[in-house]
Amino acid sequence: MSNMGSRVLIYGGKGAxxxxxxxxxxxMKSWVASVDLVPNEDADFNLILSESTLQGQSDQLKKxxxxxxxxxxDAIFCVAGGWAGGNAASEDFVKSCHSMAMQSMWTSVLxxxxxxxxxxxxxxxxxxxxxxALKGTPGMIGYGMAKAAVHQxxxxxxxxxxxxxSDSLVVAILPVTLDTPMNRKxxxxxxxxxxTPLQFIAELFANWCSGVERPANGSLLQxxxxxxxxxxxxxxx
Amino acid sequence: MSNMGSRVLIYGGKGAxxxxxxxxxxxMKSWVASVDLVPNEDADFNLILSESTLQGQSDQLKKxxxxxxxxxxDAIFCVAGGWAGGNAASEDFVKSCHSMAMQSMWTSVLxxxxxxxxxxxxxxxxxxxxxxALKGTPGMIGYGMAKAAVHQxxxxxxxxxxxxxSDSLVVAILPVTLDTPMNRKxxxxxxxxxxTPLQFIAELFANWCSGVERPANGSLLQxxxxxxxxxxxxxxx
Numbered sequence: 001m002s003n004m005g006s007r008v009l010i011y012g013g014k015g016a017x018x019x020x021x022x023x024x025x026x027x028m029k030s031w032v033a034s035v036d037l038v039p040n041e042d043a044d045f046n047l048i049l050s051e052s053t054l055q056g057q058s059d060q061l062k063k064x065x066x067x068x069x070x071x072x073x074d075a076i077f078c079v080a081g082g083w084a085g086g087n088a089a090s091e092d093f094v095k096s097c098h099s100m101a102m103q104s105m106w107t108s109v110l111x112x113x114x115x116x117x118x119x120x121x122x123x124x125x126x127x128x129x130x131x132x133a134l135k136g137t138p139g140m141i142g143y144g145m146a147k148a149a150v151h152q153x154x155x156x157x158x159x160x161x162x163x164x165x166s167d168s169l170v171v172a173i174l175p176v177t178l179d180t181p182m183n184r185k186x187x188x189x190x191x192x193x194x195x196t197p198l199q200f201i202a203e204l205f206a207n208w209c210s211g212v213e214r215p216a217n218g219s220l221l222q223x224x225x226x227x228x229x230x231x232x233x234x235x236x237x
Numbered sequence: 238m239s240n241m242g243s244r245v246l247i248y249g250g251k252g253a254x255x256x257x258x259x260x261x262x263x264x265m266k267s268w269v270a271s272v273d274l275v276p277n278e279d280a281d282f283n284l285i286l287s288e289s290t291l292q293g294q295s296d297q298l299k300k301x302x303x304x305x306x307x308x309x310x311d312a313i314f315c316v317a318g319g320w321a322g323g324n325a326a327s328e329d330f331v332k333s334c335h336s337m338a339m340q341s342m343w344t345s346v347l348x349x350x351x352x353x354x355x356x357x358x359x360x361x362x363x364x365x366x367x368x369x370a371l372k373g374t375p376g377m378i379g380y381g382m383a384k385a386a387v388h389q390x391x392x393x394x395x396x397x398x399x400x401x402x403s404d405s406l407v408v409a410i411l412p413v414t415l416d417t418p419m420n421r422k423x424x425x426x427x428x429x430x431x432x433t434p435l436q437f438i439a440e441l442f443a444n445w446c447s448g449v450e451r452p453a454n455g456s457l458l459q460x461x462x463x464x465x466x467x468x469x470x471x472x473x474x
Contacts, residue, residue, distance in 0.1 A: 054335045093350055094350055095292065109330075136393040150382075160375065163325030163330070164326075
């Protein structure tokens, strides 16, 4: 595999998708850093975020400067996130908007900052949006809002003078439902053959790093899964 | 004017646009509440936000319950906002993302909460987006991201079961540049005939409250001004 010897960072490296990514890139002999609230023991380097504010976490991430000593990363995959439902009349509306912003937007912002500093020219940077957030999401307003912000962030980062290294690729994956243990637990009777396997995403990302089927810069890539098979469909601009 | 006796709330009522709205609705004999960091002396009722967190401000806004005693508002206009530039490599990138979220997203979220509680059936609720944020905004990433979140919030709120009162109208105005004293100060040599006059927006809002030229629910209304004349152009979905 041409990923051997590559250096990648997984933002959200202890989550369900993040853990699969860590293991996949480790199996390909990459050096793997994980950013999360808790360590991923399989990663080569862990950055633990204990601060609760955006600026505080940004400061904590500066430890990466010492570790990398100016060497660059081949890819940064931001797969942190979470889910909360609720409409504007929900008792937890404000709370859910805040937690969704922290889990999707702030992680994406901090991963963008890391990419501007540590990604190599021509490197790969992925963010995680959500297919439903391409339209209104009245039953999960905070979630949709935060994900729409991530979508627009990708559009900004893909343009010239965005602050990313030259020739880098920035895209977002837009899952509908990921096949995670948590989703299996809470939706045991759903049709799991329409959920996107995490391993599919790991292989997709590894391909992009190898230059295989690299999508257009700035793409919002919907992941549609049917009968266990996933297709990658760019959203129209 | 059929706005006589109406009750409106201006979120951001001491800002440039907010102040014009307060005065315009006062001139039409409406009862006007202002929400802002400082009071607007022309308003009938001021809600001052001194807390710095989203939840803290949400708690402060509960004072409106006591004032209204269950009576409903005809309209809520959220015109709070701010501007900051910067790309992902800017030193202030993280800071600007945070301040833009607070000034555009959190105000929109709190105004949405107020609308779910205090707007009358068939009432008018406006938010403030930004025309440039319909696409990528590499030179003002935090700003574009926060405004894109507001756009998607409008799409959510306009759908059934969003938590807003029945038959209410929710739209966003998407200015390019508003003709404010601050913009005149910082861009003295710009072509001011392409900037949108604040009074135009006040009259637009008053019309909608009177049922005149009420736009489609969920519209993102671009404000294009040329030779001092403004047209209202819904963005394509």
